[in-house]
Amino acid sequence: MFMYRGTMDHRELASTDLNLLVAFDALLETCSVTKAAALLHVTQSAMSHTLKRLRDTFGDPLFVRSGRAMAPTPTAEALAIPVRAALVQFHEAMASGGRFDPLTTTRSFKIAASDFAALTLIPDILRLFRERAPNANIVVLQGTRTDTAALCSGDLDLALYPVQEQSPDLLSTQLFEERFVGLVRADHPDVGATLTLETYAELPHLLISPTGGGPARADSALAEHGLTRRVVVRVAHFLVAPLLVAESDLILTAPARLARFAVSVAPVRIVELPLTVPGFPVDAIWHVRHAAEPANRWIRELVVEAATHLVEEGQLIFG
Numbered sequence: 001m002f003m004y005r006g007t008m009d010h011r012e013l014a015s016t017d018l019n020l021l022v023a024f025d026a027l028l029e030t031c032s033v034t035k036a037a038a039l040l041h042v043t044q045s046a047m048s049h050t051l052k053r054l055r056d057t058f059g060d061p062l063f064v065r066s067g068r069a070m071a072p073t074p075t076a077e078a079l080a081i082p083v084r085a086a087l088v089q090f091h092e093a094m095a096s097g098g099r100f101d102p103l104t105t106t107r108s109f110k111i112a113a114s115d116f117a118a119l120t121l122i123p124d125i126l127r128l129f130r131e132r133a134p135n136a137n138i139v140v141l142q143g144t145r146t147d148t149a150a151l152c153s154g155d156l157d158l159a160l161y162p163v164q165e166q167s168p169d170l171l172s173t174q175l176f177e178e179r180f181v182g183l184v185r186a187d188h189p190d191v192g193a194t195l196t197l198e199t200y201a202e203l204p205h206l207l208i209s210p211t212g213g214g215p216a217r218a219d220s221a222l223a224e225h226g227l228t229r230r231v232v233v234r235v236a237h238f239l240v241a242p243l244l245v246a247e248s249d250l251i252l253t254a255p256a257r258l259a260r261f262a263v264s265v266a267p268v269r270i271v272e273l274p275l276t277v278p279g280f281p282v283d284a285i286w287h288v289r290h291a292a293e294p295a296n297r298w299i300r301e302l303v304v305e306a307a308t309h310l311v312e313e314g315q316l317i318f319g
Contacts, residue, residue, distance in 0.1 A: 020057060021083050023050040027062075028080050031069045085154060100294030102133040109136065109299050112143035112150070113160035114210060116238040117282050120257050121160060121175070124306035132302070145211070151287035157299055159285040171291055172283040173300075175307035179279040180217070182271040183254040183262060185246050197225060197274040204232040206250040208241050218253045221277045242266050253277060282307075 026036040027047075037047035055062055058079070063070040072080070109129075113122070118140055129138055143159065148169060150156040163172050182200070184191045190199060207216055212234060222229055232250060235241050242262030245252050254262070259270045284303050290296040 020050065020054055021087060023047065024054055024079070025083055025087055027051065028072060028076065031071065082153065089154060100298055102136065102298055104135065105133060105295070106135050107295060108139055109157050110139045110141060110155065111158045111160060112141045112147065112156050114238065115142065116255060116258055117160040119239065119261060120282070121303070121306060124310055125303055128302050128306055148287070151285070152289055154290065157286065157296055158303060160282060161285065162281050163283045163285060169288055170285055171288055172285045173304060174281045174283050175304065176311050177279050177281050178255045178257060180253050180273060180277040181256050181259050182273050183242060183245050183252040183259045183268055184271060185248065186267040186269050188249060190249070191251070191271060195271045195274050197227070200251070200274050201227040201229050203251045204249060205229050206233045206235065206241055206244055206252045207231045208238055209234045210236050212236065218277050221275050225275065242268055
């Protein structure tokens with residue numbers, strides 16, 4: 001059942017003439033009362049009156065004289081992108097009647113993901129996307145934490161991270177669960193075919209920490225055995241870590257999918273860990289505001305399909 005929730009102040013919005021936003025956008029585009037009036041097929045006097053109402057509404061001059069033209073104030077510049085985005089989204093909704101056709105859309109879908117999620121999922125997502133939405137495009141943005149504001153505004157359609165905290169404004173679905181393995185250079189002098197718990201604790205460690213913090217899951221697992229480890233290097237990016245392992249005696253407690261990729265591009269090898277390090281989920285996260293939007297629902301379903309295919313092919317879950 002469709003649940004429509006949010007924090008919108010309907011009374012305040014109802015008291016605002018939304019045509020003011022159309023006029024504001026025209027003024028931004030033309031930087032001229034006369035040209036904006038012509039663009040909207042109204043008189044110059046009517047546009048001047050509308051500009052006064054805009055100034056009263058926002059409590060700011062919005063446009064000031066600069067030579068023979070008008071220049072937007074910092075407040076107007078800050079409003080420019082969200083106002084244009086809102087008008088475009090409203091126009092598309094009115095034109096489509098709520099329908100969405102992936103075959104004809106020229107929309108840009110924006111997905112935030114860690115480099116690990118991008119490495120794991122984006123190739124299959126892109127394959128399906130190109131087949132089904134040939135005129136659209138995907139923008140993949142680097143991120144480490146869910147940007148609730150961007151998901152709410154529509155600047156992001158989806159985020160591909162583990163859910164970090166529960167929020168009534170965010171919805172999510174788990175795409176897969178990843179486990180950890182050990183990754184060392186191919187000719188590591190202290191690591192044979194198997195790895196003992198003592199050797200694992202004594203080796204110098206490389207830690208992937210997108211936020212730079214710690215401790216990590218491996219530290220908690222070692223603590224259960226009364227052991228600690230020494231983290232020599234912390235890096236923020238998943239794809240840098242295997243290259244550092246290949247050139248050092250460091251051991252990386254790595255997501256299995258990353259480790260398998262690393263073996264294909266660098267002189268490194270995988271070893272099973274001598275203890276259980278809890279894995280982590282990768283989730284698709286979106287804002288409740290866009291839950292029923294056809295385009296957002298379509299890209300969510302496509303991402304889930306891509307992840308499901310990889311899991312069924314055995315490329316995400318390592319036994």
